Amino acid sequence: xxxxxxxxxAFDTIASPxxxxxxxxxxxxxxxxxxxxxxxxVRVVAIVGEDFTAxxxxxxxxxxxxxxxxxxxxxxxxxxxxxxxxxxxxAKTDFTDxxxxxxxxxxxxxHYQDSQFLxxxxxxxxxxxxxxxxxxxxxxxxxxTMNYWIKDxxxxxxxxxxxxxFLLINDSEARMLSGEHNLRRAAQKIVEMGPHTLVIxxxxxxxxxxxxxxxxxxxxxxxxxxxxxxxxxxCFAGGFIGYLAEKGFDLKAGHIDNKELxxxxxxxxxxxxxxxxxxxxxxxxxxxxADIDARFNEFRACTEF
Amino acid sequence: xxxxxxxxxAFDTIASPxxxxxxxxxxxxxxxxxxxxxxxxVRVVAIVGEDFTAxxxxxxxxxxxxxxxxxxxxxxxxxxxxxxxxxxxxAKTDFTDxxxxxxxxxxxxxHYQDSQFLxxxxxxxxxxxxxxxxxxxxxxxxxxTMNYWIKDxxxxxxxxxxxxxFLLINDSEARMLSGEHNLRRAAQKIVEMGPHTLVIxxxxxxxxxxxxxxxxxxxxxxxxxxxxxxxxxxCFAGGFIGYLAEKGFDLKAGHIDNKELxxxxxxxxxxxxxxxxxxxxxxxxxxxxADIDARFNEFRACTEF
Numbered sequence: 081x082x083x084x085x086x087x088x089x090a091f092d093t094i095a096s097p098x099x100x101x102x103x104x105x106x107x108x109x110x111x112x113x114x115x116x117x118x119x120x121x122v123r124v125v126a127i128v129g130e131d132f133t134a135x136x137x138x139x140x141x142x143x144x145x146x147x148x149x150x151x152x153x154x155x156x157x158x159x160x161x162x163x164x165x166x167x168x169x170x171a172k173t174d175f176t177d178x179x180x181x182x183x184x185x186x187x188x189x190x191h192y193q194d195s196q197f198l199x200x201x202x203x204x205x206x207x208x209x210x211x212x213x214x215x216x217x218x219x220x221x222x223x224x225t226m227n228y229w230i231k232d233x234x235x236x237x238x239x240x241x242x243x244x245x246f247l248l249i250n251d252s253e254a255r256m257l258s259g260e261h262n263l264r265r266a267a268q269k270i271v272e273m274g275p276h277t278l279v280i281x282x283x284x285x286x287x288x289x290x291x292x293x294x295x296x297x298x299x300x301x302x303x304x305x306x307x308x309x310x311x312x313x314x315c316f317a318g319g320f321i322g323y324l325a326e327k328g329f330d331l332k333a334g335h336i337d338n339k340e341l342x343x344x345x346x347x348x349x350x351x352x353x354x355x356x357x358x359x360x361x362x363x364x365x366x367x368x369x370a371d372i373d374a375r376f377n378e379f380r381a382c383t384e385f
Numbered sequence: 386x387x388x389x390x391x392x393x394x395a396f397d398t399i400a401s402p403x404x405x406x407x408x409x410x411x412x413x414x415x416x417x418x419x420x421x422x423x424x425x426x427v428r429v430v431a432i433v434g435e436d437f438t439a440x441x442x443x444x445x446x447x448x449x450x451x452x453x454x455x456x457x458x459x460x461x462x463x464x465x466x467x468x469x470x471x472x473x474x475x476a477k478t479d480f481t482d483x484x485x486x487x488x489x490x491x492x493x494x495x496h497y498q499d500s501q502f503l504x505x506x507x508x509x510x511x512x513x514x515x516x517x518x519x520x521x522x523x524x525x526x527x528x529x530t531m532n533y534w535i536k537d538x539x540x541x542x543x544x545x546x547x548x549x550x551f552l553l554i555n556d557s558e559a560r561m562l563s564g565e566h567n568l569r570r571a572a573q574k575i576v577e578m579g580p581h582t583l584v585i586x587x588x589x590x591x592x593x594x595x596x597x598x599x600x601x602x603x604x605x606x607x608x609x610x611x612x613x614x615x616x617x618x619x620c621f622a623g624g625f626i627g628y629l630a631e632k633g634f635d636l637k638a639g640h641i642d643n644k645e646l647x648x649x650x651x652x653x654x655x656x657x658x659x660x661x662x663x664x665x666x667x668x669x670x671x672x673x674x675a676d677i678d679a680r681f682n683e684f685r686a687c688t689e690f
Binding site: 166261262263264265282285286288295296297298299302303304305306339342343345346380382383384385 | 471566567568569570587590591593600601602603604607608609610611644647648650651685687688689690
């Protein structure tokens with residue numbers, strides 16, 4: 081089953097204790113697509129400016145990602161700058177230049193319409209809803225959001241996620257969205273808002289999946305060195321949804337294989353961990369499916385008792 | 386196999402978002418002993434003042450804990466006051482009145498000498514070393530420490546832990562002791578300091594065990610409500626060492642059953658989680674071994690894939 085991802089393509093300027101890079105390829109849709117490409121066909125809907133070259137596009141194409149839904153507009157691509165201090169879980173934003181992203185009106189190309197999975201990365205909730213309406217045939221829809229939309233676009237966001245199948249957010253977003261500090265209670269409230277499957281991402285501390293009355297927890301992979309956590313959450317989503325798509329997994333079905341759903345969380349964790357090993361999307365230039373499966377097995381060895 | 390625990394018995398005044406209690410029974414040795422008592426015989430070495438009554442002692446005795454090594458001195462018992470704000474992982478200390486604990490000179494009673502396990506809770510490293518010398522026959526020795534000793538008594542601490550088998554500390558202590566922020570690298574450095582088995586406790590985020598070239602990770606149990614995290618780390622230690630003692634597990638042996646070692650970490654996590662469900666040691670008034678084993682199985686269900 082193939083996946084359509086809608087979200088940002090960006091150029092990031094990142095400083096971490098391990099170094100600094102300027103204007104490197106990034107954005108939620110980019111990270112998600114690269115990550116999910118190890119599992120299934122991925123199609124991107126995004127907007128870029130004139131500074132987005134064939135070389136940039138080739139990073140995606142080399143991984144077999146369908147880039148025909150990327151709109152090329154006049155102006156500059158979205159640019160973000162941020163830095164990580166000792167706490168690698170949290171970025172301090174230096175600047176956000178939306179540029180062409182400001183006028184992003186995502187549309188699903190007709191040749192994407194047969195995709196069964198739709199992932200709505202972090203964009204304005206109304207745009208997410210609009211895309212959802214354009215792709216009613218998607219068997220499984222869900223996405224991500226962020227503190228800004230939760231705080232200032234609450235009504236739109238709640239209306240948007242009401243008919244999502246899954247939501248992947250981080251712990252502070254889950255707390256803000258639910259108004260509950262305790263994650264178990266936060267999850268109960270969020271599931272009542274619509275998505276029957278919720279993944280709360282906790283950065284270096286791992287992730288928790290909530291599905292119906294069950295939850296599954298995984299600790300974060302213990303990296304020896306974290307170069308750059310930018311995009312790790314999007315890569316997690318790519319691994320998670322990618323694995324479900326590869327398996328042709330239907331979350332709406334009456335009989336859910338809970339073990340497979342848990343394995344999707346592990347694949348998400350695996351991809352998120354690889355993402356941190358180099359700056360930007362660099363790790364994906366050499367990463368193989370064999371590397372991914374080896375780390376999946378490492379997760380088992382480190383958590384099984 | 387029985388365990389001797391050396392550490393504090395205290396009266397705690399605790400405020401958390403769930404309420405407030407004043408002068409309730411606490412202290413590292415108390416929490417450790419109650420927790421380990423579900424697995425094996427536990428013997429306490431501690432010092433208390435005249436305000437420590439038969440009623441307090443009965444909390445331990447009811448769980449079969451040997452209290453004959455508790456010295457009754459003139460004056461008041463150690464008192465600690467602290468509060469937890471929204472971040473339940475960290476206490477803000479309001480006061481520390483050492484009282485009789487200031488002159489604590491721990492000695493192992495002769496009828497404790499046949500114990501195979503020695504747990505040195507967080508006390509002055511020189512006192513830990515002294516007790517260790519008094520109990521050379523212990524097959525397995527280890528303990529806990531805290532930021533104060535790491536910072537201001539580094540030499541004594543390093544000399545003390547050099548011949549320990551295991552060390553259980555929290556993540557910020559591990560970082561301070563090793564000078565490494567990354568926990569994997571921190572663990573490598575600490576293991577080189579002596580203890581062949583290291584458990585890094587991460588509060589609500591679980592724990593990591595390092596043993597030789599292997600590590601095992603467990604996420605924290607997802608409590609619906611945390612009343613009071615005081616003592617959770619000591620209860621973790623009690624569950625961990627308690628299970629190893631129950632199994633007659635010899636960490637020094639050439640062939641270590643890694644799965645059993647991992648299960649000890651789970652039992653530690655289970656006991657730590659129960660500790661948080663009521664203020665002070667209250668949860669141990671009703672907790673049964675069946676409750677503990679049920680939560681052990683819950684851990685498996687929540688982490689297996």
